[in-house]
Amino acid sequence: MKCKVPAREIKVCDFCRLEGFLEACCVCGKEYCLTCHGIVAGSYGFHKLCRECACLTAVQQVCDRYAKKMALLFAARDKALARLEVHP
Numbered sequence: 001m002k003c004k005v006p007a008r009e010i011k012v013c014d015f016c017r018l019e020g021f022l023e024a025c026c027v028c029g030k031e032y033c034l035t036c037h038g039i040v041a042g043s044y045g046f047h048k049l050c051r052e053c054a055c056l057t058a059v060q061q062v063c064d065r066y067a068k069k070m071a072l073l074f075a076a077r078d079k080a081l082a083r084l085e086v087h088p
Helices: 057-083
Strands: 020-025 031-033
Touching: none
Parallel strands: none
Antiparallel strands: 020 031
């Protein structure tokens, strides 16, 4: 079956041309591609940072402060998941 869909405008990465991988930095608001420019800051869960903001000392300090709290939550989550009786 053939279907015609209306044209639409999408945002893609300038480098890799992939759609759907753009995120907005939670500090500066700049859009960046997770595939080409994504970075995991020195902590858990702070994945919406562009490379430039992730390198700022003030941003690293905030991430460090909250990473300790989040690590406890992730450890508790992992223990709860390990207790599940899931059979493949």
